[in-house]
Amino acid sequence: MVYNDSVEIDVWQLPIPDWGLGCPKCRYLLRGLPSHRCPECGTKLNMSEIVKPWHRLRAPRFTGEELPFPDFGLQCANCGRPLVGARKHACPSCDTPFDLQAIRPWRKWFVIDGEMCGRVPLPIIEVKLGMELVPYMQQKDKVLREIYMGPRMLGSRLVAPNEFFFEVLWLIRRAELEIEDGRARAETDRWACAQCGEENPGNFEVCWSCQAARMAGGE
Ligand SMILES: [Zn+2]
Numbered sequence: 001m002v003y004n005d006s007v008e009i010d011v012w013q014l015p016i017p018d019w020g021l022g023c024p025k026c027r028y029l030l031r032g033l034p035s036h037r038c039p040e041c042g043t044k045l046n047m048s049e050i051v052k053p054w055h056r057l058r059a060p061r062f063t064g065e066e067l068p069f070p071d072f073g074l075q076c077a078n079c080g081r082p083l084v085g086a087r088k089h090a091c092p093s094c095d096t097p098f099d100l101q102a103i104r105p106w107r108k109w110f111v112i113d114g115e116m117c118g119r120v121p122l123p124i125i126e127v128k129l130g131m132e133l134v135p136y137m138q139q140k141d142k143v144l145r146e147i148y149m150g151p152r153m154l155g156s157r158l159v160a161p162n163e164f165f166f167e168v169l170w171l172i173r174r175a176e177l178e179i180e181d182g183r184a185r186a187e188t189d190r191w192a193c194a195q196c197g198e199e200n201p202g203n204f205e206v207c208w209s210c211q212a213a214r215m216a217g218g219e
């Protein structure tokens, strides 16, 4: 299965889909409208402003039920090996069953924090969520933070709806693989600048020293 087709949604499409949006002035439910004008109060509807990152514009890519098990970066609770590629809901290495319902958070919104993102910086994940139209919100409620995380950890956090949990795991995992891949290429694919002779990491397309472009096929 290929999941990397990009997500594009025109927020100006008509009729207005059922995105749970309301008129910013009178809160009339904007669903199925044939134009960008509120039929209740006549307000002109600026969809670019009305649609926010937390609105659900599409269904999640993953429910977690997909088999073979996609790469969500999850490991077996028993042996610690990756669960990716499992043909049933059991570890491919030790055959211990895993329970998706136990993995999935039970709250309506779940927290995406530095711990969940591992080596991927949270701002990168936020950009990805925006690009992929995964609904999310920044969690600014200090009181909530203190309840869940303790007052010492006031780093920024995001929250996303439960039904997008596996998609968020998958995006984090992909970002992690991209970072690993970039590092690997930086190491294995080093090149010497044709102009100044300086050695450059493989992921650089111009010389870090003299800005000359990397020569195709050149050393
Ligand atoms: Zn209105």
Ligand SMILES: [Zn+2]
Residues within 6 Å of the ligand: 076, 077, 078, 079, 080, 081, 091, 092, 093, 094, 095, 096
């Ligand atoms: Zn196992």
Ligand SMILES: [Zn+2]
Residues within 6 Å of the ligand: 193, 194, 195, 196, 197, 198, 207, 208, 209, 210, 211, 212
């Ligand atoms: Zn150079």
